[in-house]
Amino acid sequence: MIRYKTKDEIEIMRESCLLVGKAHAAAAAFIKPGITTQQVNDLVEEFILDNKATPSFKNYHGFPAATCISMNEAVVHGFPGSHVLKDGDIISLDIGVYKNGFHGDSAYTYAIGEISEEVKQLLRVTKASLYLGIEKARAGNRIGDIANAIQEYTEKKHGYGVVRELVGHGLGRDLHEDPQVPNYGKRGSGAKLKEGMVLAIEPMINMGVKEVVHLSDGWTILTKDRKPSAHFEHDVHITKGDPDILSSFEEIETAEKANPNLTWSYS
C-alpha cells in the first residue's frame, strides 16, 4: 500500500531528510586515512542524537550499527568496525534518521585520497544516474521510467552492472514503504507516480558484473567479482511539477571539497 503524504507531512519529512545531509557533511569533514569505520559511525551517531533524532538503521531487523558503511567492493549493508581507512579506498555511507515521526534516508560514496580514473568514472556515472532517475520522478510517470533512465545510462551506455537484488523504496513513517524503486526496468511499467509520494531513489552500481554475494557476517553485500561499487541516494517528493528533492548533497559537497583527504572529480 502506497502512503501519500500531506503538504504538512512533507515539510516534517524535509527536516528529517535535510538532517541526513548534515550528518553526512559532518562525516565528509572528518573522513581521512588512518581512522576506523567505527569512528566514522560514532561521529554520525552522536550528531544524529545531538539533533534530537534517532538513527533509523540501528536495530532495524537487527542491524548492528547506526550507519551502513560499505567499503570498495561492498555494495551496501556493511557495518562499522576496526577497518582502517586508507588512501585509494571508496566508502559508501548510508545514513537514516528518524525525527518527528518520519524518516530521512540518503547515501553518498566518498573517495579517500587518490583513486584511479576508472573508479572516478564509476562515481561520476552513478551520481549522474541518480539525477537522471530523479528527472523522471514526476506525477503521471511510472516507476519504470525512473528505473529505465538509471539502467540506460549506467548499464547500456557505460557497461556497468546494475544490482538487481536491492532497490529503492517509498519513505515516510516507515523506513521502507511501497512501492519498490528498482534501478532497472521498462519505461512505462510499474506503479503510477502521484503527488504526495516520497521515493528514496538509490542507484547501486557495480564497475563489473551485476551479481552480488552475501558475506558471512550476515549483512554485508559484495560484488561477485570483487570490483568496486558505488551508491548515491536522494529522497524525492513527487509533485505535478518538478521533482522536489527533500534531501540535499549541498553541504556534503562543500565539506568534501574542503577536505584535502577526499577526492572527487567534478569534470
Ligand code: MG
Ligand atoms: Mg539509504
Ligand code: MG
Ligand atoms: Mg534507502
